[in-house]
Amino acid sequence: MGGQIVECVPNVSEGRRSEVVDAIADAVRRTEGVRLLNVQSDASHNRSVITFAGPPAAAAEAAFALCARAVALVDMNEHRGEHPRLGAVDVVPFVPIAGVTMEEAVGLALALGARIWEVLRLPVYFYAQAARRPERVRLPDIRRGEYEGLRAKMADPAWAPDVGAATPHPTAGAVVVGARRPLIAYNINLTTADVGVAKKIARAVRESSGGLVGIQAMGVASAGGQAQISMNLLDVATTSMATAFEAVRREAQRLGAEIAESEIVGLVPLDALVDVARASLRLRSFERAQILETHLME
Amino acid sequence: MGGQIVECVPNVSEGRRSEVVDAIADAVRRTEGVRLLNVQSDASHNRSVITFAGPPAAAAEAAFALCARAVALVDMNEHRGEHPRLGAVDVVPFVPIAGVTMEEAVGLALALGARIWEVLRLPVYFYAQAARRPERVRLPDIRRGEYEGLRAKMADPAWAPDVGAATPHPTAGAVVVGARRPLIAYNINLTTADVGVAKKIARAVRESSGGLVGIQAMGVASAGGQAQISMNLLDVATTSMATAFEAVRREAQRLGAEIAESEIVGLVPLDALVDVARASLRLRSFERAQILETHLME
Numbered sequence: 001m002g003g004q005i006v007e008c009v010p011n012v013s014e015g016r017r018s019e020v021v022d023a024i025a026d027a028v029r030r031t032e033g034v035r036l037l038n039v040q041s042d043a044s045h046n047r048s049v050i051t052f053a054g055p056p057a058a059a060a061e062a063a064f065a066l067c068a069r070a071v072a073l074v075d076m077n078e079h080r081g082e083h084p085r086l087g088a089v090d091v092v093p094f095v096p097i098a099g100v101t102m103e104e105a106v107g108l109a110l111a112l113g114a115r116i117w118e119v120l121r122l123p124v125y126f127y128a129q130a131a132r133r134p135e136r137v138r139l140p141d142i143r144r145g146e147y148e149g150l151r152a153k154m155a156d157p158a159w160a161p162d163v164g165a166a167t168p169h170p171t172a173g174a175v176v177v178g179a180r181r182p183l184i185a186y187n188i189n190l191t192t193a194d195v196g197v198a199k200k201i202a203r204a205v206r207e208s209s210g211g212l213v214g215i216q217a218m219g220v221a222s223a224g225g226q227a228q229i230s231m232n233l234l235d236v237a238t239t240s241m242a243t244a245f246e247a248v249r250r251e252a253q254r255l256g257a258e259i260a261e262s263e264i265v266g267l268v269p270l271d272a273l274v275d276v277a278r279a280s281l282r283l284r285s286f287e288r289a290q291i292l293e294t295h296l297m298e
Numbered sequence: 299m300g301g302q303i304v305e306c307v308p309n310v311s312e313g314r315r316s317e318v319v320d321a322i323a324d325a326v327r328r329t330e331g332v333r334l335l336n337v338q339s340d341a342s343h344n345r346s347v348i349t350f351a352g353p354p355a356a357a358a359e360a361a362f363a364l365c366a367r368a369v370a371l372v373d374m375n376e377h378r379g380e381h382p383r384l385g386a387v388d389v390v391p392f393v394p395i396a397g398v399t400m401e402e403a404v405g406l407a408l409a410l411g412a413r414i415w416e417v418l419r420l421p422v423y424f425y426a427q428a429a430r431r432p433e434r435v436r437l438p439d440i441r442r443g444e445y446e447g448l449r450a451k452m453a454d455p456a457w458a459p460d461v462g463a464a465t466p467h468p469t470a471g472a473v474v475v476g477a478r479r480p481l482i483a484y485n486i487n488l489t490t491a492d493v494g495v496a497k498k499i500a501r502a503v504r505e506s507s508g509g510l511v512g513i514q515a516m517g518v519a520s521a522g523g524q525a526q527i528s529m530n531l532l533d534v535a536t537t538s539m540a541t542a543f544e545a546v547r548r549e550a551q552r553l554g555a556e557i558a559e560s561e562i563v564g565l566v567p568l569d570a571l572v573d574v575a576r577a578s579l580r581l582r583s584f585e586r587a588q589i590l591e592t593h594l595m596e
Contacts, residue, residue: 007590037593053593097590182590189582245579261582270568270591277571280578281543284487284559292305292395292480293568294591295335295351 004099006108007037007053007182008063009266010092012070013085014048015041020073021048027065033058038266044223045230046081047090049185049266056100060108063092064115071120071172076147082220083230084143086125086150087173091139093128094179105179106130113163113177120172123154123164128178132162139176140208140216147173184233184272185265186241188248189226191258195219198227201251205229205244212239212247226260236272242279302397304406305335305351305480306361307564308390310368311383312346313339318371319346325363331356336564342521343528344379345388347483347564354398358406361390362413369418369470374445380518381528382441384423384448385471389437391426392477403477404428411461411475420470421452421462426478430460436506437474438514445471482531482570483563484539486546487524489556493517496525499549503527503542510537510545524558534570540577 014020021041025048028036034054041048052062067089074088092112094105106129113124131137135158145153150168153159160166161174168174190198198219203209206217214235222228229248233239241264249259271288278286288294312318319339323346326334332352339346350360365387372386390410392403404427411422429435433456443451448466451457458464459472466472488496496517501507504515512533520526527546531537539562547557569586576584586592 035593037590038588241575241579259580261580263582264584264588267588267590267593270589273571273575273589276575276578277539280574281539282557282559284561286562290336290562290565291568291571292335292565295333295565 004055005053005097006056006059006100006105007051007095007097008059008092009049009051009095010063010066011090012048012050012066012074013046013076013079013081013088013090014070014074015046015081016043023073024048024066024069025050027069028052028062031058031062031065034062040265042083042223042265044081044221045083046079047083047085051266053097056104056108059094060112063094063112067092067116067122067175068120071122071169075171076173077171079147084140084146084218086143086147087122087169087175088171089122089175090143091127091176091178095182096179097182102129102179102181109177109179116175116177117164120169121164122169122172123161123166123174125174125176126162126178127176128180130178136162138208142176150174181234182269184236184241184268186231186233186244186262187222187265188229188231188245188262189222189224189260190228190252191260192227193221193225194257195221195227197252197255197257198229200255201248201257202229204251205231205247212243214239215244227257236269236275240275240279241272242276302353303351303395304354304357304398304403305349305393305395306357306390307347307349307393308361308364309388310346310348310364310372311344311374311377311379311386311388312368312372313344313379314341321371322346322364322367323348325367326350326360329356329360329363332360338563340381340521340563342379342519343381344377345381345383349564351395354402354406357392358410361392361410362417365390365414365420365473366418369420369467373469374471375469377445382438382444382516384441384445385420385467385473386469387420387473388441389425389474390476393480394477395480400427400477400479407475407477414473414475415462418467418470419462420467421459421464421472423472423474424460424476425474426476428476434460438506440474448472479532480567482534482539482566484529484531484542484560485520485563486527486529486543486560487520487522487558488526488550489558490525491519491523492555493519493525495550495553495555496527498553499546499555500527502549503529503545510541512537513542525555534567534573538573538577539570540574
């Protein structure tokens with residue numbers, strides 16, 4: 001894969017019926033020019049993160065095909081899950097990887113949004129770098145009220161969609177489309193089942209309530225029944241996985257809880273892993289070029 | 299770089315005069331078909347680790363060119379350094395990476411040894427997988443007595459070289475050539491300058507004195523004047539960098555010392571770094587395919 005590469009990471013509201021997840025991912029597999037990189041389903045969240053990459057036009061085509069398939073197969077009226085969501089395709093972010101500017105990624109998002117409304121009659125919000133209004137930059141703000149509160153939310157002119165009618169799609173709700181820098185979806189499970197503890201820790205570590213730069217966090221229940229701090233790390237150069245882990249560990253300790261394990265959802269840039277090794281081994285002057293494979297893969 | 303790849307990691311006894319190190323590395327750069335991957339000099343060890351890779355015939359050619367250059371430029375009678383060594387080119391290991399068997403790597407080592415004696419008149423010992431006698435498998439055993447004790451050692455029939463006369467080369471001593479699996483050269487510096495503490499820790503963690511599987515370790519002084527545990531990790535699948543770090547940390551604590559920092563010398567396989575992240579973040583079900591670059595580099 002050389003030349004222009006954009007990554008796309010749709011989150012769909014199905015994480016239990018593997019044949020449905022497969023069928024949705026298949027829409028990506030069947031699109032020429034893109035490569036399906038990762039499919040990760042969480043039964044407790046009842047949500048799957050599908051990662052693919054390719055040249056901009058092919059990635060946009062695959063994203064549309066995936067949305068069409070998810071709208072056909074997921075009925076939000078029957079959806080229950082730990083993770084907040086607005087619709088069958090909850091969010092579709094484009095991420096510039098190589099030879100693509102953020103402006104081009106925003107252009108892909110806006111064009112996809114127009115096509116989704118035109119063909120699928122699914123109302124669209126634009127977020128992150130593609131947001132049309134400042135109060136729609138953050139995903140949690142758009143998602144507040146969730147699918148169940150969507151009809152009432154859309155009736156408020158302040159929350160009319162960016163494209164489409166101000167009423168939810170009858171089975172698919174609404175979709176949030178945008179462009180953003182790479183992020184890491186990172187979950188930490190506690191040894192306790194007390195979700196209240198996870199919520200307190202999430203509040204303490206996330207940026208929006210005075211925590212660490214670039215951390216979005218919420219407390220939920222994991223698939224194994226453990227309390228989970230489910231995070232997005234938006235700026236790993238500033239707040240690494242190691243820093244997030246340590247912050248959660250400290251807060252947990254203060255509350256008499258402990259970390260059981262953690263989990264990276266979907267893909268992670270190599271540098272983020274190198275940073276973890278650097279921190280935990282206190283590595284001096286380690287360069288990425290010291291990794292054998294960076295040479296052999298060229 | 300596709301097809302057959304063998305890595306070669308000569309250690310030469312010069313880590314202070316950068317123009318000499320450059321000239322030695324240049325012998326590799328000028329050899330067609332090989333790629334110079336890394337040059338790392340340590341002033342305190344007065345030693346450089348030069349890593350290159352390529353198809354077997356080209357790698358053997360580059361290794362010979364490097365030996366010839368080092369024999370011409372390094373005079374062991376003037377060499378002082380923290381790290382044990384027998385000669386100007388202290389050790390030349392071949393490491394099979396892709397499409398090359400260990401038997402082929404041993405063949406390269408034996409042929410190189412013959413050529414080194416024939417052309418450079420430098421006596422040769424074979425070690426590791428290329429060892430001709432069981433007591434020559436381990437490098438520390440061959441190196442015992444160092445350059446200064448080499449004349450006396452070689453006079454003992456039990457320590458006659460595998461190729462060449464039983465007297466040291468007048469300026470270059472002897473060379474150890476062999477084939478081995480990949481290893482990680484990994485040093486940990488303490489906050490103390492007391493090398494005695496590092497020696498105690500080295501004894502506690504190394505396999506040969508009852509420590510951890512696959513660890514060779516010695517206590518020396520680092521370039522910054524700190525006490526250093528200088529290690530080779532021969533079997534990271536069993537004893538990872540994280541495990542070695544933790545073992546040293548515990549021993550240090552017992553002796554009232556602390557780890558200041560650590561350092562990977564030369565190259566490290568990606569999996570070894572992933573293992574560190576896995577251990578320190580207690581990662582659940584992380585796969586190498588989740589690293590973005592493993593897809594983009596294909």
